[in-house]
Amino acid sequence: MENKKILLVHPEISRTKYNFAGIIDNEPLELEYIWTMLKDAGYEPFIWDGQVADEPFADKLAEIKPYAVYICGRTRQENFMKEYCKAAKAMGCVTMIGGLHAHTSYKRFYESYVDFVFRSFDIFGILNVLEERGLASVNGLSRRQGSGWIENDSEPFDIKRLPRPDRTNFYAHPRYRYLELQPCAHVRTAYCCPYRCKFCCRNKMNCGTYVTRDIEDVVDEIASIDCENIYIVDDDFLFNEKRLQRFIELVRERGIHKRYVCYGRADFISKHRELMEELKDIGFYYVLVGLEAADDKHLYRYNKKSDLHANSAAVEILNDVGINAMGMFIVDLDFKGEDFRDISRWVRRHKLKHAAISIFTPEMSSELFEEYRSRLVTRDPSHWDYLHVVAKPAHMSVRRYYMHYHILVVKLFLRAWRQGIYDFIDYKYFIGSMVKNLFKFGG
Numbered sequence: 001m002e003n004k005k006i007l008l009v010h011p012e013i014s015r016t017k018y019n020f021a022g023i024i025d026n027e028p029l030e031l032e033y034i035w036t037m038l039k040d041a042g043y044e045p046f047i048w049d050g051q052v053a054d055e056p057f058a059d060k061l062a063e064i065k066p067y068a069v070y071i072c073g074r075t076r077q078e079n080f081m082k083e084y085c086k087a088a089k090a091m092g093c094v095t096m097i098g099g100l101h102a103h104t105s106y107k108r109f110y111e112s113y114v115d116f117v118f119r120s121f122d123i124f125g126i127l128n129v130l131e132e133r134g135l136a137s138v139n140g141l142s143r144r145q146g147s148g149w150i151e152n153d154s155e156p157f158d159i160k161r162l163p164r165p166d167r168t169n170f171y172a173h174p175r176y177r178y179l180e181l182q183p184c185a186h187v188r189t190a191y192c193c194p195y196r197c198k199f200c201c202r203n204k205m206n207c208g209t210y211v212t213r214d215i216e217d218v219v220d221e222i223a224s225i226d227c228e229n230i231y232i233v234d235d236d237f238l239f240n241e242k243r244l245q246r247f248i249e250l251v252r253e254r255g256i257h258k259r260y261v262c263y264g265r266a267d268f269i270s271k272h273r274e275l276m277e278e279l280k281d282i283g284f285y286y287v288l289v290g291l292e293a294a295d296d297k298h299l300y301r302y303n304k305k306s307d308l309h310a311n312s313a314a315v316e317i318l319n320d321v322g323i324n325a326m327g328m329f330i331v332d333l334d335f336k337g338e339d340f341r342d343i344s345r346w347v348r349r350h351k352l353k354h355a356a357i358s359i360f361t362p363e364m365s366s367e368l369f370e371e372y373r374s375r376l377v378t379r380d381p382s383h384w385d386y387l388h389v390v391a392k393p394a395h396m397s398v399r400r401y402y403m404h405y406h407i408l409v410v411k412l413f414l415r416a417w418r419q420g421i422y423d424f425i426d427y428k429y430f431i432g433s434m435v436k437n438l439f440k441f442g443g
């Protein structure tokens with residue numbers, strides 16, 4: 001193999017205005033791991049990230065003329081992943097698909113222009129493919145053979161095997177951000193999640209096995225990153241109290257001064273006030289909490305293993321200690337008008353400064369998908385972005401549901417505007433387009 005060029009691709013999130021470009025732009029950490037591994041193995045890897053790239057994918061492909069392309073993405077990016085794969089295949093490249101969507105919905109990529117699908121976090125299988133060796137033993141590999149596909153078994157991947165990522169791509173794009181934290185570097189300390197919330201596909205990743213890195217190694221990596229904002233992208237970082245205490249100890253010992261973003265559960269936060277005070281002290285700035293609902297009925301139905309009392313206590317503690325709580329809610333497809341208003345009231349009553357709303361979306365790989373199959377109103381994977389209604393609501397038309405949703409979102413935007421947060425956002429534009437949608441899609 002003379003051509004050692006490999007193009008690693010993270011497609012744009014969407015080609016409409018409905019994305020968070022310029023508000024949340026995520027560092028493509030998974031590609032940076034692969035980039036590092038390929039570089040170490042003597043390849044010439046390139047990253048093209050549609051969120052921040054200046055040139056279109058087609059130009060990059062024509063310029064580099066790679067031997068192979070590896071394309072990752074989420075459900076909402078499936079169309080782009082396929083489009084890019086087709087273009088690369090037309091140029092004679094080996095085509096590989098990976099990433100979160102492919103892990104669970106791999107059969108959607110069984111196409112004539114796709115050669116390999118990776119269903120595991122084990123990035124080292126990419127080397128086997130490039131060197132055409134030991135394919136039968138590659139963890140979670142699907143490979144095309146004639147018109148059929150051969151599927152290897154998947155096993156949990158030991159996260160400790162990941163290389164320390166080379167951040168060349170990150171430093172070249174200061175646009176990566178989380179809200180006002182810009183630039184903002186991603187750090188991963190674990191794969192999967194120990195909980196089993198019904199609507200969530202994260203707990204199915206890595207064969208459902210939660211694995212963690214040594215916290216000493218994590219702190220060492222954070223110290224080495226030339227960026228003062230760190231987004232710990234684990235599905236749930238606030239899980240093991242002892243591990244967190246060691247993290248705090250090490251950060252203090254090493255005199256690291258940064259701001260952190262992480263995910264945490266309300267039930268954990270509600271039981272660990274002192275720990276949250278300490279996390280605030282070392283720089284925790286945003287904690288993203290899946291509050292999910294403003295009533296216990298939905299929390300129970302989602303198998304959240306938490307309750308409204310924990311939600312209230314978690315927000316109160318975060319407000320008291322001075323960490324920004326980003327409360328994430330789901331507007332369910334069984335909502336009546338009153339349920340939308342309950343969320344808005346709950347946010348006001350609990351003085352929750354930051355709130356995010358997702359429309360309930362049955363993940364394609366979940367058993368919920370089968371439950372909702374007969375109610376689907378779209379099959380377009382780009383609508384699996386939590387901003388679209390993908391299945392018929394139980395108690396109202398899609399139009400009416402959108403009306404309630406848009407009213408709720410406009411209320412939260414106005415509240416954020418009044419509080420003077422997110423001053424980098426063009427509020428007039430966002431609220432204007434929401435009101436326009438209100439008339440276009442609902443109301």
Ligand code: SF4
Nearest residue numbers: 193195197200202235
């Ligand atoms: S705690 Fe969060 S990441 Fe874990 S299963 Fe529940 S929603 Fe998913």
